[in-house]
Amino acid sequence: MAGPKPSKPMQSAARRRQALGDDNCDLRFRTDLMGVRAAVAESIRPGESLDVVLVRDGSMRSVVCQAGTRGTVGALSAFQGLAQLIACIEDGAQYSALVEKSSARSCTVFVARSKQ
Protein backbone atom coordinates (compact mmCIF):
# COMPACT_ATOMS: atom_id res chain seq x y z
CA MET A 1 0.00 0.00 0.00
CA ALA A 2 1.76 3.08 -1.15
CA GLY A 3 1.72 6.80 -0.51
CA PRO A 4 3.81 9.55 0.96
CA LYS A 5 4.85 9.58 4.60
CA PRO A 6 1.77 10.13 6.75
CA SER A 7 1.38 12.31 9.80
CA LYS A 8 0.57 11.14 13.33
CA PRO A 9 -2.47 8.83 13.47
CA MET A 10 -5.83 9.88 14.85
CA GLN A 11 -8.66 7.77 16.13
CA SER A 12 -11.80 7.55 14.05
CA ALA A 13 -15.25 8.31 15.39
CA ALA A 14 -16.30 4.72 14.67
CA ARG A 15 -13.50 3.35 16.87
CA ARG A 16 -14.31 5.76 19.69
CA ARG A 17 -17.94 4.62 19.59
CA GLN A 18 -16.91 0.95 19.70
CA ALA A 19 -15.56 1.43 23.21
CA LEU A 20 -19.00 2.26 24.58
CA GLY A 21 -20.53 -1.25 24.76
CA ASP A 22 -21.62 -2.65 28.13
CA ASP A 23 -20.37 -6.18 27.47
CA ASN A 24 -18.64 -8.14 24.73
CA CYS A 25 -21.93 -8.82 22.97
CA ASP A 26 -23.28 -5.28 23.19
CA LEU A 27 -22.17 -4.70 19.62
CA ARG A 28 -23.35 -1.67 17.68
CA PHE A 29 -21.95 -0.69 14.35
CA ARG A 30 -22.78 0.79 10.98
CA THR A 31 -21.64 -1.05 7.86
CA ASP A 32 -22.33 -1.74 4.21
CA LEU A 33 -23.50 -5.22 3.35
CA MET A 34 -21.28 -7.35 1.16
CA GLY A 35 -22.50 -9.54 -1.67
CA VAL A 36 -25.72 -7.56 -2.02
CA ARG A 37 -28.42 -9.43 -3.93
CA ALA A 38 -30.06 -6.96 -6.26
CA ALA A 39 -33.41 -8.75 -6.48
CA VAL A 40 -33.96 -8.44 -2.72
CA ALA A 41 -32.10 -5.19 -2.07
CA GLU A 42 -34.25 -3.19 -4.45
CA SER A 43 -37.34 -4.14 -2.46
CA ILE A 44 -36.15 -2.81 0.88
CA ARG A 45 -36.46 0.73 2.16
CA PRO A 46 -34.64 2.89 4.72
CA GLY A 47 -36.12 2.35 8.17
CA GLU A 48 -36.81 -1.31 7.55
CA SER A 49 -35.45 -3.78 10.10
CA LEU A 50 -33.58 -6.85 8.86
CA ASP A 51 -32.95 -10.09 10.70
CA VAL A 52 -29.31 -10.87 11.45
CA VAL A 53 -28.90 -14.60 10.91
CA LEU A 54 -25.98 -16.99 11.31
CA VAL A 55 -25.67 -19.36 8.36
CA ARG A 56 -23.68 -22.60 8.49
CA ASP A 57 -22.51 -24.46 5.43
CA GLY A 58 -20.31 -27.36 6.54
CA SER A 59 -17.52 -25.79 8.56
CA MET A 60 -18.12 -22.37 7.02
CA ARG A 61 -20.04 -19.80 9.03
CA SER A 62 -21.30 -16.44 7.84
CA VAL A 63 -23.71 -13.79 9.04
CA VAL A 64 -26.35 -12.47 6.68
CA CYS A 65 -29.14 -9.91 6.83
CA GLN A 66 -32.53 -11.23 5.77
CA ALA A 67 -35.64 -9.31 4.80
CA GLY A 68 -38.21 -11.80 6.08
CA THR A 69 -39.60 -14.05 3.37
CA ARG A 70 -37.98 -11.97 0.63
CA GLY A 71 -34.66 -13.57 1.50
CA THR A 72 -31.06 -12.55 2.06
CA VAL A 73 -30.08 -8.98 1.27
CA GLY A 74 -26.35 -9.39 1.85
CA ALA A 75 -23.66 -10.42 4.32
CA LEU A 76 -22.03 -8.82 7.34
CA SER A 77 -18.39 -9.42 6.55
CA ALA A 78 -14.86 -8.02 6.45
CA PHE A 79 -14.83 -6.11 9.72
CA GLN A 80 -12.99 -6.33 13.01
CA GLY A 81 -15.34 -8.14 15.37
CA LEU A 82 -16.99 -10.56 12.95
CA ALA A 83 -15.77 -13.54 14.96
CA GLN A 84 -17.06 -11.89 18.13
CA LEU A 85 -20.46 -11.31 16.53
CA ILE A 86 -20.69 -14.96 15.52
CA ALA A 87 -19.65 -16.12 19.00
CA CYS A 88 -22.34 -13.91 20.55
CA ILE A 89 -25.04 -15.22 18.20
CA GLU A 90 -23.98 -18.77 19.01
CA ASP A 91 -24.33 -17.88 22.70
CA GLY A 92 -27.89 -16.73 22.11
CA ALA A 93 -27.56 -13.01 21.52
CA GLN A 94 -29.90 -11.61 18.88
CA TYR A 95 -29.25 -8.68 16.60
CA SER A 96 -31.18 -6.68 14.05
CA ALA A 97 -30.00 -4.43 11.25
CA LEU A 98 -31.77 -1.14 10.61
CA VAL A 99 -31.59 -0.14 6.95
CA GLU A 100 -30.24 3.39 6.63
CA LYS A 101 -29.71 3.54 2.88
CA SER A 102 -30.35 1.10 0.09
CA SER A 103 -30.34 0.63 -3.64
CA ALA A 104 -30.28 -2.34 -5.96
CA ARG A 105 -26.51 -2.63 -5.50
CA SER A 106 -25.87 -1.43 -1.97
CA CYS A 107 -27.29 -1.43 1.52
CA THR A 108 -26.05 0.44 4.58
CA VAL A 109 -27.29 -0.86 7.93
CA PHE A 110 -26.89 -0.12 11.60
CA VAL A 111 -26.54 -3.34 13.55
CA ALA A 112 -27.47 -3.48 17.23
CA ARG A 113 -28.46 -6.08 19.78
CA SER A 114 -32.17 -6.74 19.93
CA LYS A 115 -34.00 -6.43 23.25
CA GLN A 116 -34.62 -9.93 24.63
Add this chain to the structure above:
Amino acid sequence: MIIVGGTYLEECDWPEWNRLMGPGLRAALAVSELSKDTELYTYCHANNRADLDLTTSSFGITTTVRSWDDVIRFFYKHPLSSPPQIEPEASQTDSENQPNPEASPWEVTGAVVLAFGMLEIGVKVNAERAIIEWSRYDRRVIRGKINTLALIAAETELPEGFVLDVNDPDAAAELMTAWNAELMLVRRQAGGAVLFFGEERTEVPAHAASEWFKIGAGNVFAAMFAYYWGEQRCSPLQAADLASRSSALYASTRTLPIIHRDLLPPAEVFNPTATCKIFVASPCYSMAQQWLLNEAIASLERLGVEVVSPYDLGLDGVRVESKDIGEVLEGCKAVLVLAEGADVPSVLAVGLAHVRNLPIVVLSEEAKEHRLQLWSGTDCEVARDFASAVYRAMVAGRRNLQK
Protein backbone atom coordinates in the same frame (compact mmCIF):
# COMPACT_ATOMS: atom_id res chain seq x y z
CA MET B 1 -5.79 -16.22 -9.67
CA ILE B 2 -3.35 -15.49 -6.87
CA ILE B 3 -3.46 -12.15 -5.15
CA VAL B 4 -0.69 -11.03 -2.86
CA GLY B 5 -1.24 -7.93 -0.77
CA GLY B 6 -1.87 -6.61 2.70
CA THR B 7 -4.83 -6.98 5.01
CA TYR B 8 -5.22 -3.88 7.12
CA LEU B 9 -7.80 -2.09 9.18
CA GLU B 10 -9.32 0.90 7.42
CA GLU B 11 -11.28 3.65 9.10
CA CYS B 12 -13.02 6.64 7.62
CA ASP B 13 -15.26 9.14 9.39
CA TRP B 14 -17.21 10.70 6.51
CA PRO B 15 -18.72 8.47 5.25
CA GLU B 16 -18.33 5.97 8.06
CA TRP B 17 -16.19 2.98 7.11
CA ASN B 18 -14.68 0.60 9.60
CA ARG B 19 -13.32 -2.41 7.80
CA LEU B 20 -10.83 -5.20 7.81
CA MET B 21 -9.69 -4.70 4.24
CA GLY B 22 -6.43 -3.50 2.65
CA PRO B 23 -5.41 -3.97 -0.99
CA GLY B 24 -4.96 -7.75 -0.89
CA LEU B 25 -8.21 -8.67 0.81
CA ARG B 26 -10.16 -6.07 -1.15
CA ALA B 27 -8.86 -7.35 -4.48
CA ALA B 28 -9.56 -10.97 -3.50
CA LEU B 29 -13.12 -10.08 -2.48
CA ALA B 30 -13.61 -8.07 -5.67
CA VAL B 31 -12.89 -11.03 -7.97
CA SER B 32 -14.18 -13.81 -5.71
CA GLU B 33 -17.55 -14.21 -7.40
CA LEU B 34 -16.04 -14.37 -10.89
CA SER B 35 -12.70 -16.08 -10.29
CA LYS B 36 -13.67 -19.27 -8.51
CA ASP B 37 -10.21 -20.33 -7.33
CA THR B 38 -9.02 -17.08 -5.84
CA GLU B 39 -6.04 -17.39 -3.50
CA LEU B 40 -4.89 -14.63 -1.18
CA TYR B 41 -1.35 -14.38 0.20
CA THR B 42 -1.31 -11.87 3.01
CA TYR B 43 -0.13 -10.82 6.44
CA CYS B 44 -2.48 -10.31 9.35
CA HIS B 45 -2.27 -9.60 13.07
CA ALA B 46 -3.35 -12.53 15.25
CA ASN B 47 -6.22 -10.50 16.71
CA ASN B 48 -7.78 -10.16 13.26
CA ARG B 49 -7.02 -13.65 11.99
CA ALA B 50 -10.40 -15.16 12.87
CA ASP B 51 -12.23 -12.22 11.23
CA LEU B 52 -10.10 -12.65 8.11
CA ASP B 53 -10.66 -16.41 7.94
CA LEU B 54 -14.43 -16.08 8.37
CA THR B 55 -14.57 -13.43 5.67
CA THR B 56 -12.46 -15.23 3.10
CA SER B 57 -14.03 -18.65 3.64
CA SER B 58 -17.53 -17.29 3.14
CA PHE B 59 -16.49 -15.94 -0.27
CA GLY B 60 -14.63 -19.09 -1.29
CA ILE B 61 -11.17 -17.52 -1.06
CA THR B 62 -8.24 -19.74 -0.13
CA THR B 63 -5.67 -18.01 2.04
CA THR B 64 -2.01 -18.30 2.95
CA VAL B 65 -1.56 -16.02 5.93
CA ARG B 66 1.54 -14.99 7.79
CA SER B 67 1.33 -13.36 11.17
CA TRP B 68 2.46 -9.80 11.86
CA ASP B 69 3.13 -8.27 15.27
CA ASP B 70 1.43 -4.92 14.74
CA VAL B 71 -2.15 -4.11 13.89
CA ILE B 72 -1.77 -1.82 10.89
CA ARG B 73 -4.52 0.74 10.56
CA PHE B 74 -5.25 3.38 7.91
CA PHE B 75 -7.32 6.38 8.93
CA TYR B 76 -9.06 8.83 6.61
CA LYS B 77 -11.14 11.81 7.71
CA HIS B 78 -12.81 11.54 4.32
CA PRO B 79 -11.95 9.50 1.20
CA LEU B 80 -10.02 12.39 -0.33
CA SER B 81 -7.75 12.78 2.72
CA SER B 82 -4.30 12.65 1.26
CA PRO B 83 -2.25 10.93 2.49
CA PRO B 84 -4.09 8.70 4.97
CA GLN B 85 -2.71 8.41 8.48
CA ILE B 86 -1.14 5.06 9.25
CA GLU B 87 -0.79 3.39 12.63
CA PRO B 88 1.65 2.30 13.95
CA GLU B 89 4.10 4.89 12.72
CA ALA B 90 6.76 2.19 12.26
CA SER B 91 4.73 1.06 9.24
CA GLN B 92 5.24 4.32 7.41
CA THR B 93 6.09 3.87 3.81
CA ASP B 94 9.29 5.84 3.26
CA SER B 95 12.08 3.69 1.93
CA GLU B 96 14.48 4.49 4.81
CA ASN B 97 12.10 3.07 7.40
CA GLN B 98 11.21 -0.42 6.30
CA PRO B 99 9.93 -2.62 9.11
CA ASN B 100 11.93 -5.63 7.98
CA PRO B 101 14.58 -4.65 5.44
CA GLU B 102 16.68 -7.80 5.81
CA ALA B 103 13.87 -10.30 5.28
CA SER B 104 13.84 -12.35 2.09
CA PRO B 105 10.95 -11.43 -0.16
CA TRP B 106 7.87 -13.61 -0.12
CA GLU B 107 8.07 -15.60 -3.35
CA VAL B 108 4.72 -16.27 -4.96
CA THR B 109 4.25 -18.45 -8.03
CA GLY B 110 1.14 -19.03 -10.13
CA ALA B 111 -0.41 -18.84 -13.57
CA VAL B 112 -1.89 -15.38 -12.93
CA VAL B 113 -0.60 -13.28 -10.05
CA LEU B 114 -1.69 -9.81 -8.96
CA ALA B 115 0.77 -8.21 -6.54
CA PHE B 116 0.45 -5.14 -4.36
CA GLY B 117 3.30 -3.75 -2.32
CA MET B 118 2.98 -4.75 1.33
CA LEU B 119 4.12 -2.83 4.37
CA GLU B 120 5.40 -5.99 6.01
CA ILE B 121 7.72 -7.57 3.44
CA GLY B 122 8.92 -7.61 -0.15
CA VAL B 123 7.23 -9.82 -2.73
CA LYS B 124 8.85 -11.71 -5.59
CA VAL B 125 6.42 -12.67 -8.35
CA ASN B 126 6.75 -15.66 -10.68
CA ALA B 127 3.88 -16.06 -13.13
CA GLU B 128 2.78 -16.73 -16.64
CA ARG B 129 0.85 -13.45 -16.47
CA ALA B 130 1.56 -10.98 -13.70
CA ILE B 131 -0.03 -7.69 -12.80
CA ILE B 132 1.98 -5.48 -10.47
CA GLU B 133 0.68 -2.35 -8.78
CA TRP B 134 3.69 -0.07 -9.15
CA SER B 135 4.44 2.95 -6.97
CA ARG B 136 7.41 5.22 -6.61
CA TYR B 137 6.84 5.07 -2.85
CA ASP B 138 7.04 1.31 -2.72
CA ARG B 139 9.80 -0.72 -4.31
CA ARG B 140 9.07 -3.95 -2.50
CA VAL B 141 7.56 -5.91 -5.40
CA ILE B 142 10.29 -7.70 -7.38
CA ARG B 143 10.03 -9.25 -10.80
CA GLY B 144 10.80 -12.98 -10.78
CA LYS B 145 10.19 -15.32 -13.70
CA ILE B 146 7.29 -13.72 -15.57
CA ASN B 147 6.21 -14.40 -19.15
CA THR B 148 3.94 -11.38 -19.57
CA LEU B 149 3.79 -8.42 -17.23
CA ALA B 150 1.36 -5.53 -16.84
CA LEU B 151 2.22 -2.58 -14.60
CA ILE B 152 -0.50 -0.44 -13.06
CA ALA B 153 0.27 2.86 -11.37
CA ALA B 154 -1.72 5.73 -9.96
CA GLU B 155 -1.14 9.07 -11.64
CA THR B 156 0.14 10.43 -8.32
CA GLU B 157 2.65 7.65 -7.81
CA LEU B 158 4.53 7.74 -11.10
CA PRO B 159 8.33 7.97 -11.14
CA GLU B 160 9.95 11.38 -10.79
CA GLY B 161 9.84 13.11 -14.15
CA PHE B 162 6.98 10.98 -15.52
CA VAL B 163 4.14 13.44 -16.09
CA LEU B 164 0.90 12.26 -17.61
CA ASP B 165 -0.13 14.18 -20.77
CA VAL B 166 3.31 15.83 -20.93
CA ASN B 167 6.01 13.23 -21.57
CA ASP B 168 4.10 10.04 -20.91
CA PRO B 169 4.91 7.95 -24.03
CA ASP B 170 8.66 8.19 -23.49
CA ALA B 171 8.45 7.88 -19.71
CA ALA B 172 6.14 4.87 -19.93
CA ALA B 173 8.42 3.22 -22.49
CA GLU B 174 11.39 3.73 -20.18
CA LEU B 175 9.60 2.18 -17.19
CA MET B 176 8.20 -0.69 -19.25
CA THR B 177 11.66 -1.44 -20.63
CA ALA B 178 13.18 -1.39 -17.16
CA TRP B 179 10.60 -3.94 -16.00
CA ASN B 180 10.37 -5.80 -19.31
CA ALA B 181 6.62 -5.17 -19.17
CA GLU B 182 4.25 -5.71 -22.06
CA LEU B 183 1.91 -2.96 -21.07
CA MET B 184 1.30 -0.26 -18.51
CA LEU B 185 -1.82 1.42 -17.18
CA VAL B 186 -1.82 4.77 -15.42
CA ARG B 187 -4.99 5.44 -13.44
CA ARG B 188 -6.09 9.05 -13.58
CA GLN B 189 -7.03 10.87 -10.38
CA ALA B 190 -10.42 11.86 -11.75
CA GLY B 191 -11.22 8.46 -13.25
CA GLY B 192 -10.31 6.43 -16.29
CA ALA B 193 -6.75 5.60 -17.24
CA VAL B 194 -4.14 5.70 -19.96
CA LEU B 195 -3.04 2.43 -21.52
CA PHE B 196 0.46 2.11 -22.94
CA PHE B 197 0.70 -1.03 -25.04
CA GLY B 198 3.63 -1.38 -27.40
CA GLU B 199 3.87 1.90 -29.27
CA GLU B 200 0.24 2.77 -28.68
CA ARG B 201 -1.21 5.16 -26.12
CA THR B 202 -4.96 4.82 -25.57
CA GLU B 203 -7.35 6.60 -23.20
CA VAL B 204 -9.46 4.27 -21.08
CA PRO B 205 -12.87 5.89 -20.49
CA ALA B 206 -13.76 7.36 -17.10
CA HIS B 207 -17.15 6.08 -15.94
CA ALA B 208 -19.03 8.36 -13.60
CA ALA B 209 -19.86 7.03 -10.14
CA SER B 210 -23.06 8.10 -8.39
CA GLU B 211 -21.08 8.52 -5.17
CA TRP B 212 -17.34 8.55 -4.73
CA PHE B 213 -15.89 6.25 -2.13
CA LYS B 214 -12.34 6.50 -3.37
CA ILE B 215 -10.69 4.34 -0.69
CA GLY B 216 -9.54 1.20 -2.49
CA ALA B 217 -11.11 2.03 -5.85
CA GLY B 218 -7.65 1.61 -7.39
CA ASN B 219 -7.32 -1.85 -5.83
CA VAL B 220 -10.62 -2.84 -7.42
CA PHE B 221 -9.44 -1.47 -10.76
CA ALA B 222 -6.27 -3.58 -10.53
CA ALA B 223 -8.18 -6.68 -9.42
CA MET B 224 -10.70 -6.51 -12.22
CA PHE B 225 -8.03 -5.77 -14.82
CA ALA B 226 -6.09 -8.78 -13.56
CA TYR B 227 -9.18 -10.94 -13.84
CA TYR B 228 -10.20 -9.84 -17.33
CA TRP B 229 -6.74 -9.53 -18.84
CA GLY B 230 -4.86 -12.15 -16.85
CA GLU B 231 -7.46 -14.84 -16.45
CA GLN B 232 -10.07 -14.19 -19.15
CA ARG B 233 -7.48 -13.11 -21.75
CA CYS B 234 -9.47 -10.08 -22.83
CA SER B 235 -7.55 -7.47 -24.80
CA PRO B 236 -5.76 -4.90 -22.61
CA LEU B 237 -8.16 -2.13 -23.63
CA GLN B 238 -11.29 -4.18 -23.06
CA ALA B 239 -9.99 -5.38 -19.70
CA ALA B 240 -9.06 -1.84 -18.69
CA ASP B 241 -12.49 -0.53 -19.65
CA LEU B 242 -14.20 -3.24 -17.61
CA ALA B 243 -11.86 -2.44 -14.73
CA SER B 244 -12.79 1.24 -14.98
CA ARG B 245 -16.52 0.42 -14.94
CA SER B 246 -16.08 -1.98 -12.02
CA SER B 247 -14.09 0.57 -10.07
CA ALA B 248 -16.85 3.16 -10.59
CA LEU B 249 -19.43 0.64 -9.37
CA TYR B 250 -17.39 -0.01 -6.22
CA ALA B 251 -17.00 3.72 -5.60
CA SER B 252 -20.76 4.12 -5.99
CA THR B 253 -21.81 1.23 -3.76
CA ARG B 254 -18.89 0.31 -1.46
CA THR B 255 -19.93 -3.27 -2.10
CA LEU B 256 -17.96 -6.33 -3.11
CA PRO B 257 -17.67 -8.76 -4.86
CA ILE B 258 -17.89 -7.12 -8.27
CA ILE B 259 -20.66 -8.54 -10.41
CA HIS B 260 -20.39 -10.09 -13.87
CA ARG B 261 -19.76 -7.65 -16.67
CA ASP B 262 -23.16 -8.30 -18.24
CA LEU B 263 -24.77 -7.01 -15.05
CA LEU B 264 -22.68 -3.85 -14.65
CA PRO B 265 -25.09 -0.92 -14.71
CA PRO B 266 -24.71 1.56 -17.57
CA ALA B 267 -22.54 4.46 -16.50
CA GLU B 268 -22.10 7.88 -18.01
CA VAL B 269 -18.69 8.50 -19.56
CA PHE B 270 -16.99 11.85 -19.04
CA ASN B 271 -13.70 13.40 -20.05
CA PRO B 272 -11.48 13.49 -16.94
CA THR B 273 -9.02 15.87 -18.54
CA ALA B 274 -11.46 18.43 -19.90
CA THR B 275 -10.78 22.02 -18.85
CA CYS B 276 -13.09 22.72 -15.96
CA LYS B 277 -13.66 25.70 -13.67
CA ILE B 278 -15.91 25.40 -10.63
CA PHE B 279 -17.22 27.95 -8.16
CA VAL B 280 -17.37 26.68 -4.58
CA ALA B 281 -20.11 28.53 -2.73
CA SER B 282 -19.59 28.47 1.01
CA PRO B 283 -19.61 30.72 4.02
CA CYS B 284 -16.02 31.39 5.06
CA TYR B 285 -16.28 33.37 8.26
CA SER B 286 -15.28 30.74 10.84
CA MET B 287 -12.31 28.38 11.03
CA ALA B 288 -14.62 25.36 10.50
CA GLN B 289 -16.12 26.91 7.38
CA GLN B 290 -12.72 27.83 6.02
CA TRP B 291 -11.34 24.35 6.78
CA LEU B 292 -14.11 22.70 4.77
CA LEU B 293 -13.76 25.23 1.97
CA ASN B 294 -9.98 24.70 1.87
CA GLU B 295 -10.48 20.92 1.72
CA ALA B 296 -12.86 21.34 -1.20
CA ILE B 297 -10.52 23.67 -3.08
CA ALA B 298 -7.51 21.37 -2.56
CA SER B 299 -9.49 18.27 -3.55
CA LEU B 300 -10.84 19.84 -6.73
CA GLU B 301 -7.41 21.15 -7.67
CA ARG B 302 -5.98 17.64 -7.31
CA LEU B 303 -8.58 16.58 -9.87
CA GLY B 304 -7.24 19.20 -12.26
CA VAL B 305 -10.10 21.64 -11.72
CA GLU B 306 -9.65 25.41 -11.63
CA VAL B 307 -11.46 26.70 -8.55
CA VAL B 308 -12.93 30.07 -7.64
CA SER B 309 -14.51 30.69 -4.27
CA PRO B 310 -15.67 33.32 -1.81
CA TYR B 311 -11.98 34.01 -1.17
CA ASP B 312 -11.88 35.58 -4.63
CA LEU B 313 -14.64 37.92 -3.48
CA GLY B 314 -12.84 38.86 -0.28
CA LEU B 315 -15.60 37.38 1.84
CA ASP B 316 -13.11 36.07 4.39
CA GLY B 317 -12.19 39.66 5.17
CA VAL B 318 -9.01 39.73 3.12
CA ARG B 319 -9.06 42.65 0.69
CA VAL B 320 -9.04 41.62 -2.98
CA GLU B 321 -9.17 43.44 -6.25
CA SER B 322 -12.78 44.51 -6.68
CA LYS B 323 -14.83 41.77 -8.27
CA ASP B 324 -18.50 40.97 -8.23
CA ILE B 325 -19.92 37.49 -8.07
CA GLY B 326 -20.98 37.60 -11.73
CA GLU B 327 -17.36 38.09 -12.79
CA VAL B 328 -16.16 35.28 -10.56
CA LEU B 329 -18.75 32.93 -12.02
CA GLU B 330 -17.60 33.76 -15.55
CA GLY B 331 -16.32 30.64 -17.28
CA CYS B 332 -17.50 28.30 -14.53
CA LYS B 333 -18.95 24.98 -15.62
CA ALA B 334 -20.54 24.02 -12.31
CA VAL B 335 -21.11 25.19 -8.76
CA LEU B 336 -20.42 23.24 -5.59
CA VAL B 337 -22.39 24.42 -2.57
CA LEU B 338 -20.98 23.65 0.89
CA ALA B 339 -22.73 24.10 4.23
CA GLU B 340 -26.02 23.94 2.35
CA GLY B 341 -25.54 27.47 1.12
CA ALA B 342 -26.26 28.83 4.56
CA ASP B 343 -25.17 32.42 3.85
CA VAL B 344 -26.42 35.22 1.64
CA PRO B 345 -23.51 35.23 -0.87
CA SER B 346 -23.97 31.47 -1.41
CA VAL B 347 -27.69 31.92 -2.02
CA LEU B 348 -26.86 34.68 -4.50
CA ALA B 349 -24.28 32.47 -6.24
CA VAL B 350 -26.75 29.61 -6.50
CA GLY B 351 -29.36 31.97 -7.94
CA LEU B 352 -26.95 33.32 -10.54
CA ALA B 353 -25.74 29.84 -11.41
CA HIS B 354 -29.34 28.75 -11.83
CA VAL B 355 -30.01 31.63 -14.22
CA ARG B 356 -26.92 30.62 -16.22
CA ASN B 357 -28.07 26.97 -16.33
CA LEU B 358 -24.95 25.80 -14.54
CA PRO B 359 -25.18 22.44 -12.83
CA ILE B 360 -25.25 22.82 -9.04
CA VAL B 361 -24.16 20.17 -6.55
CA VAL B 362 -25.07 20.68 -2.90
CA LEU B 363 -23.30 18.96 -0.02
CA SER B 364 -26.02 18.05 2.47
CA GLU B 365 -24.71 15.75 5.16
CA GLU B 366 -27.73 16.26 7.37
CA ALA B 367 -29.97 13.29 6.68
CA LYS B 368 -33.21 14.83 7.92
CA GLU B 369 -35.77 15.14 5.17
CA HIS B 370 -36.78 18.71 5.97
CA ARG B 371 -33.23 19.86 5.25
CA LEU B 372 -33.27 18.11 1.88
CA GLN B 373 -36.63 19.61 1.01
CA LEU B 374 -34.91 22.98 0.82
CA TRP B 375 -33.40 21.81 -2.47
CA SER B 376 -36.37 20.00 -3.96
CA GLY B 377 -37.54 21.42 -7.27
CA THR B 378 -34.31 23.36 -7.84
CA ASP B 379 -32.64 20.89 -10.25
CA CYS B 380 -29.72 20.85 -7.83
CA GLU B 381 -27.99 17.55 -7.24
CA VAL B 382 -27.66 16.67 -3.56
CA ALA B 383 -24.59 14.75 -2.38
CA ARG B 384 -24.57 13.24 1.09
CA ASP B 385 -20.85 13.17 1.77
CA PHE B 386 -17.95 15.51 1.09
CA ALA B 387 -15.98 13.34 -1.34
CA SER B 388 -19.06 12.57 -3.41
CA ALA B 389 -19.99 16.27 -3.54
CA VAL B 390 -16.53 17.23 -4.79
CA TYR B 391 -16.50 14.44 -7.35
CA ARG B 392 -20.04 14.99 -8.62
CA ALA B 393 -19.31 18.69 -9.07
CA MET B 394 -16.25 17.77 -11.12
CA VAL B 395 -18.24 15.32 -13.26
CA ALA B 396 -21.00 17.92 -13.71
CA GLY B 397 -18.45 20.48 -14.84
CA ARG B 398 -16.82 18.14 -17.30
CA ARG B 399 -20.14 16.83 -18.55
CA ASN B 400 -21.36 20.36 -19.15
CA LEU B 401 -18.36 21.04 -21.36
CA GLN B 402 -19.33 18.23 -23.67
CA LYS B 403 -22.81 19.63 -24.40
